[in-house]
Amino acid sequence: xxxxxxxxxVDKAANLKNAQLWLxxxxxxxxxxxxxDVVNPADGVRIATVSDGxxxxxxxxxxxxxxxxxxxxxxxxRTRAEILRRVFDRLVERRDExxxxxxAEAGKPLTESLTEVAYGAEFFRWFSxxxxxxxxxxxxxxxxxxxxxxxxxxxxxxxxxxxxxxPLAMVARKIAPALAAGCTVVVKxxxxxxxTTILLCDVLADAGVPDGVVNVVTTSDxxxxxxxxxxxPRLRKISxxxxxxxxxxxxxxxxxxxxxxxxxxxxxxxxxxxEDADIDTAVAGALVAKFRNVGQACTAANRFFVxxxxxxxxxxxxxxxxxxxKIGSGSEPGVTIGPLIDRRAVDHNQRxxxxxxxxxxxxxxxxxxxxxxxTFYPPTVLDxxxxxxxxxxxxxFGPVLAITTFExxxxxxxxxxxxxYGLVAYAYTRDLARGHRLVDRLEAGMVGxxxxxxxxxxxxxxxxxxSGLGREGGAEGIAEYLSTTYALVAR
Ligand code: NAD
Numbered sequence: 001x002x003x004x005x006x007x008x009x010v011d012k013a014a015n016l017k018n019a020q021l022w023l024x025x026x027x028x029x030x031x032x033x034x035x036x037d038v039v040n041p042a043d044g045v046r047i048a049t050v051s052d053g054x055x056x057x058x059x060x061x062x063x064x065x066x067x068x069x070x071x072x073x074x075x076x077x078r079t080r081a082e083i084l085r086r087v088f089d090r091l092v093e094r095r096d097e098x099x100x101x102x103x104a105e106a107g108k109p110l111t112e113s114l115t116e117v118a119y120g121a122e123f124f125r126w127f128s129x130x131x132x133x134x135x136x137x138x139x140x141x142x143x144x145x146x147x148x149x150x151x152x153x154x155x156x157x158x159x160x161x162x163x164x165x166x167p168l169a170m171v172a173r174k175i176a177p178a179l180a181a182g183c184t185v186v187v188k189x190x191x192x193x194x195x196t197t198i199l200l201c202d203v204l205a206d207a208g209v210p211d212g213v214v215n216v217v218t219t220s221d222x223x224x225x226x227x228x229x230x231x232x233p234r235l236r237k238i239s240x241x242x243x244x245x246x247x248x249x250x251x252x253x254x255x256x257x258x259x260x261x262x263x264x265x266x267x268x269x270x271x272x273x274x275e276d277a278d279i280d281t282a283v284a285g286a287l288v289a290k291f292r293n294v295g296q297a298c299t300a301a302n303r304f305f306v307x308x309x310x311x312x313x314x315x316x317x318x319x320x321x322x323x324x325x326k327i328g329s330g331s332e333p334g335v336t337i338g339p340l341i342d343r344r345a346v347d348h349n350q351r352x353x354x355x356x357x358x359x360x361x362x363x364x365x366x367x368x369x370x371x372x373x374x375t376f377y378p379p380t381v382l383d384x385x386x387x388x389x390x391x392x393x394x395x396x397f398g399p400v401l402a403i404t405t406f407e408x409x410x411x412x413x414x415x416x417x418x419x420x421y422g423l424v425a426y427a428y429t430r431d432l433a434r435g436h437r438l439v440d441r442l443e444a445g446m447v448g449x450x451x452x453x454x455x456x457x458x459x460x461x462x463x464x465x466x467s468g469l470g471r472e473g474g475a476e477g478i479a480e481y482l483s484t485t486y487a488l489v490a491r
Contacts, residue, residue: 019048019049019050019218020051021051021053021057021061022198022201022215022216023057023060023061023215023217024060024063024064024067024068024212025205025210025211025212026211028051028057030051030052030053030054031057031060032054034051034052035050035051035052036049036050036052036191036218038105038192040107041106041107041338041339041341041374041375042107042329042338042339042373042374043373043374044373044375047104047195048195050218051218052220053218053219053225054221054225055224055225055228056228057217057219057225058186058217058219058224058228059228061186061215061216061217061229062186062228062232062235064211064212065157065185065212065213065215066234067212068184068210068211068212069156069157069183069184072154072184073153073154073182074182075210077132077134077180077182078131078132080131080180080182081129081131081132081180082128082208083179083209084124084127084128084131084207085125085128086206087124087128087176087203087204088124088125089207090203090206091117091120091124091203092118094203095114095118097199098113098117098168098196098199099113099117100113101195101196102167102196103330103331105164105167105192105195105196106165106193106196106293107294107329107330107338107339107340108330108338109335109338110330110331112293112330113330116166116169117168119169119455119457120166120168120171120172120173122457123169123176123457123477125457126176126457127176127179127477127478130180130475130477131180131181131478134152134181135152136150136151137149138150141488144491145490145491146488146490146491147489148486148487149489150485151484151485151487152479152483152484152485153182153482153485154182154183154481154482155181155183155237155481155483156234156235156236156237157183157184157185157235157236157237158174158178158183158184158185158186158235158237158481159188159226159235159239160175160178160185160186160188160238160240161188161222161226161238161242162187163241163242164192164193164341165297165298165341166293166297167190167196167197168196168200170264171196171197171200172200173461173472173477174187174241175187175204175214177472177477177478177480179214180478181478181481181482183237183481184213185214186215186216186229186235187214187216187217188217188218188219188222188225189218190242191218191219191220191222192341198216198218201214201216226250226253227253230253230254230259231253231257233257236260237262237480237481238250238254238260238262239261239262239480240262240263240264242264242265243265244265244420244466244468247263247265251263260483261469262469262470262472263468263470264461264462264468264470264472265421265467266298266421266423266466267298267299267302267395267421267424268394268395268419269301269303269424269425269426269444270302270304270305270416270417270419270425271285271286271290271301271303271304271425271426271427271428271452272305272306272416272427272428272429273286273304273305273306273307273428274409274412274429274431274434275307275309275310277307277310277430278428278430278450279313279317281428281450282310282428283314283317283318284452285428285448285450285451285452286301286304286314286452287321287452288452289301289426289452289453290399290401291336291337291399291401292453294337294339294340294398294399295396295397295399296340296341296397298395299423299446299454299455300396301401301426301452302395302396303391303392303419304401304402304403305406305415305416306404306406307405307406308406311405315381318401319364319365322365322366322379322381325337325379327376327378327379329374337378337379337399339375340375340376340377341375342375343375345377345397346369346375346377346398348397348398349369349380349396350368352391352396352398352400353366353367353380353382353391353400355389355390355391356382356391359388360385361382361383361384361385361386361389362383362384363380363381364381364382364383365378365379365380366379366380366381366400367380378399379399380399380400380401381401381403382402382403383403385403385404386404387404387415392404392419393419393420395421409434413438416442416443417441417442417443419465420465420466421463421466422443422444422445422463422464422465422466422467423444423445423446423463423468424444424446424447424448424463425438425442425444425446425447425448426448427447427449428449429449429450443464443465444463444467445461445468446462446463455473457473459473459474460472460473460476461474461477
């Protein structure tokens with residue numbers, strides 16, 4: 001494995017006004033003067049030093065968002081749409097630069113980073129198209145005594161908190177609908193991957209987003225920044241993507257000012273392969289659903305339930321495919337398995353594999369950490385996994401594919417639903433009626449039938465149960481940033 005030499009693109013993002021805070025359309029250092037380091041997980045080498053914002057900087061960010069709020073809400077939806085469309089165009093033009101930055105700070109292979117840039121950019125295009133379509137309703141009340149007028153307004157200043165695993169897509173999924181709806185925002189990117197958001201500010205400004213509409217506070221102390229913002233009654237909404245544990249805390253905090261909340265939280269996706277599945281399609285889907293971003297995706301397939309008649313063939317086929325995967329720095333050509341985000345993630349995966357092994361799982365391949373530099377874990381296939389293994393309950397968030405078996409559809413559905421999470425479920429079958437039945441029976445906000453990827457800017461992404469509240473993308477995505485006003489005009 002060779003170390004990633006920071007590319008020009010990374011240097012550019014890291015040096016963008018010395019990676020300061022983006023407040024009211026200006027780059028400013030943290031008031032404390034403090035900074036924190038960003039490292040490349042492929043080699044542990046520091047790639048940038050960014051400003052470490054605190055509660056006082058968060059207040060400045062919110063002041064800016066509040067000051068810009070009325071004017072931005074009154075900008076015509078057509079103008080907002082055109083600005084967002086320019087953001088899409090600029091992201092497409094600068095995709096290589098963004099991909100290099102994502103790979104350097106998050107570790108994923110360059111090809112996956114390019115896919116993420118395309119996916120993330122799509123939210124700006126989609127919501128540029130949604131902005132002018134914010135609709136209202138008009139009618140007469142049933143008594144005939146008045147006219148009912150329903151309109152939608154921006155909810156007001158929003159706080160957007162994002163995770164490290166998709167540094168561009170997660171922030172795009174929030175900023176684009178917020179701006180389309182006419183809201184101003186304070187963004188707090190994950191401390192492990194702040195550079196992509198910093199670089200995005202450059203694109204937003206270039207595309208004509210007015211000063212103060214988007215403000216970014218990078219910080220190593222998210223709790224302090226969140227406490228400051230969420231206790232301020234001028235803030236009207238929080239949209240969070242991250243772990244269920246932190247999400248719960250933020251939901252509790254949001255009670256104080258009765259904030260609108262959107263929560264995109266953890267997952268524990270089941271992947272069902274029925275006896276009538278096309279095994280080639282199921283294996284291809286399994287590889288993408290499991291190993292995208294080395295398994296560090298909320299949509300990652302976490303538990304594989306395979307019909308007993310196919311289980312051995314399925315395990316053999318995925319193990320053969322995994323053996324051909326190239327592990328290394330995401331910037332190296334041909335690499336499909338980059339590093340995990342940090343040492344903690346490697347230890348977490350090893351602990352889950354050891355636990356499954358102790359409970360009777362067979363290790364078909366992988367199963368041991370790779371020595372450094374960098375925080376690598378090999379793609380691992382386990383079968384004969386026992387139902388009481390911890391990885392059946394816990395988000396693996398790594399490249400461990402754990403297979404167990406079933407006999408009947410009822411048994412498969414019950415096992416798939418036996419989790420506190422409900423983000424996504426995947427099912428492979430050639431029986432169309434069964435496919436439709438599963439969409440109804442699986443407890444998940446999203447169901448992929450014969451596909452290992454469901455995300456799409458035009459579709460409502462989100463979960464049920466402890467996987468969250470609200471949706472990102474589709475027509476539903478903009479509704480998260482709008483409040484409904486009803487007027488009765490007496491006749
Ligand atoms: P995390 O919850 O640790 O962190 C997410 C964000 O919350 C980061 O910006 C972090 O700085 C911030 N944060 C941490 N502690 C905080 C606190 N006390 N107060 C306020 N903010 C705080 O999650 P992560 O490790 O960055 O991301 C992985 C998790 O995100 C996984 O559980 C994954 O499933 C989930 N995720 C969900 C979706 C989805 O759409 N449902 C998408 C991507 C990731």
